[in-house]
Amino acid sequence: MVGRTRAEAEATREALLDAAEIVFYDKGVARASLQDIARQAGLTRGALYWHFEGKADLFRALLERVRMPFEELVEAIPDHQPAENELDEIRLACLQGLERLERPHYRRVHAILFHRCEFFADINPVAMLSELSRESIASTLPRFQAAEAAGELRNGLAATTANELLHSTLRGLIHGWHLDTEAYSLVEVGSDLINQWFRLIASRA
Numbered sequence: 001m002v003g004r005t006r007a008e009a010e011a012t013r014e015a016l017l018d019a020a021e022i023v024f025y026d027k028g029v030a031r032a033s034l035q036d037i038a039r040q041a042g043l044t045r046g047a048l049y050w051h052f053e054g055k056a057d058l059f060r061a062l063l064e065r066v067r068m069p070f071e072e073l074v075e076a077i078p079d080h081q082p083a084e085n086e087l088d089e090i091r092l093a094c095l096q097g098l099e100r101l102e103r104p105h106y107r108r109v110h111a112i113l114f115h116r117c118e119f120f121a122d123i124n125p126v127a128m129l130s131e132l133s134r135e136s137i138a139s140t141l142p143r144f145q146a147a148e149a150a151g152e153l154r155n156g157l158a159a160t161t162a163n164e165l166l167h168s169t170l171r172g173l174i175h176g177w178h179l180d181t182e183a184y185s186l187v188e189v190g191s192d193l194i195n196q197w198f199r200l201i202a203s204r205a
Helices: 004-027 034-041 045-051 053-067 068-074 086-101 104-115 125-149 159-180 186-201
Strands: none
Touching: 004 034, 004 045, 004 053, 004 104, 034 045, 034 053, 053 104, 068 086, 068 125, 086 104, 086 125, 086 159, 086 186, 104 125, 104 159, 125 159, 159 186
16 A cells, blocks of 8 residues: 555656646746646646645756766666777767657756746756756766776877867757757767767877
8 A cells, every 4th residue: 555655656746747847848937837737737736735845846856857877878878889998988878868868858858948947936047057067077077087097088188178078069069959959860960979079089099
């Protein structure tokens, strides 16, 4: 009975997050109301407040659902595609990230954060993006440092510089794609760009 209750509670929470994703995407975060979200989920506002403190808490939970920790992306690299070295592991993890971003949940939530999230109450999209960016940059730096120590980076390129360059490239690629997601495939075009980028920074030895 307890297990079923927990499962039901988790299902309700997920239904509310799914509904918030749809409503935030359609209306923008500031204009969306909790009543809109509860109605979309077929639930009451009371059920929503049982799981979330308010709109900001709901939005943060939505972001948490599509976080992509670097080590998780490394673990997702297919067994039939083993990394050749430290640098190649970073490349393959990036390709996993691009593949996830084309999935509907990831695509919509990132689009909300980039283009449909206004400053509202205690929701600060700029601060949220900055936090995500800092976490992402910090997560890959040790791998670039290991690559530098192994002589995998081209001569004169420091690990910190390579790391910053990668994230600048990814931010530009992802933001550009979100401006018109129908213009091209992020996986196809993005993967080619990332593969070329890693060839440029790799040691010629």
